[in-house]
Amino acid sequence: MSAKQNTTLGIWLMVAVTFIFAVQDGISRYLADEYNVFMIVMIRYWFFALFVVTLASRMAGGVRNAARSGVTKTQIFRAALLALEIYVAIISFVVLGLVEAHAVFATYPLLIAALSGPVLGEKVGWRRWVAIGIGFAGVLVILEPGFGVFRPEALIPLLAAFMFALYGLVTRYVARFDSAAVSFFWTGVIGALVTSAVGIWYWEPMSGPHWIWMGTLCLTSASSHFLLIRAYEVAEASAIQPFAYLQLVFAATIGLTIFGETLRPNVAVGAVIVVCAGLFTLWRARLAETRD
Known part of the structure; x- marks a missing residue:
C-alpha cells in the first residue's frame, strides 16, 4: 500500500x-439526564477494561507483556486523568449542551501547543503563540464575559479541554518508552479502577431500554479507541x-437536531476562530516536523 x-x-x-465520538457524547448526555455521571462512566470503563484485557490476552506475550511499562507511575497518572476528564466533559454536555x-x-x-513547551520541552514559535492567543480570543467571543451572559459553568468544558490536552501530552511522553498496546491496556484497566472507586457508591437501577x-x-467507546x-x-x-475538528460539527449537529439546542451567533463565530487558530498551529507543527 x-x-x-x-x-x-x-x-x-x-x-x-x-x-463515533460525537455519538458517544450524545448518548452520554442522554443517559446523564436520567442517571448520575459516576455510574455511567464506571459501566463504560468496565466494558473498556474487559475489551483491552481480552485484546491483550490474544497478543504475543499476553496480559503480562501488555502491562510491562517503563513508566508505570506516569501511565497510572495518564489513565486516571483521562477518566476524570470524561467526568468533566459529560457534566459540561448536561450543563451547557453539546453545541x-x-x-x-x-x-x-491550542492548549497542547501551549503546554508542549513546559511539559515536553518542545519549541513553540511566535507564530503559533499568536495563533494560540487568537484562539483564546475566540473562546472569549463564545463566553461573552462582558455582556452579562457569562456563566461560571462555561468554564467546565475549558477545564475538560485542559485535562484532555495534558492527557495528550503525557501520552506523547509515555510513547517514548511504551508501545501503543501498553498505553491502551493501562488506559482501560486503571480507568476502570478509578471510576469504580467512585461510581460504585452511586449505583442506581437502570431500566431495560436505557x-x-x-x-x-x-x-462505541471500545470501537472508537480501536479505530x-x-x-x-x-x-x-x-x-x-x-x-479531528469534525467532532465539533458532528456533535453540534446532534445537539441541534436531537436535543433541540440553539446555535447562538457568538458561539458560531467563536468556534470558527478557535478552529482556524487550531488548524494553523497544527500546520505550523507539521512544518516544524518537516524541517527536522
Missing part, C-alpha cells in the same frame, strides 16, 4: 472516529489530526 493510500485510509478512519460545550472544548489542540443505550455507549489507534498506525498524526 502506498503512502498516499495509507494517508487516505487514515483520514477516513479519523472521520469515522470523530463521528456550546464542544465549541469551547475545541481549544484543546441498558440498550448503555450497551451502545460501551460498544483511533488504527488511524495513527496507517497515517502520520500531523496529516490526520486536523480532521
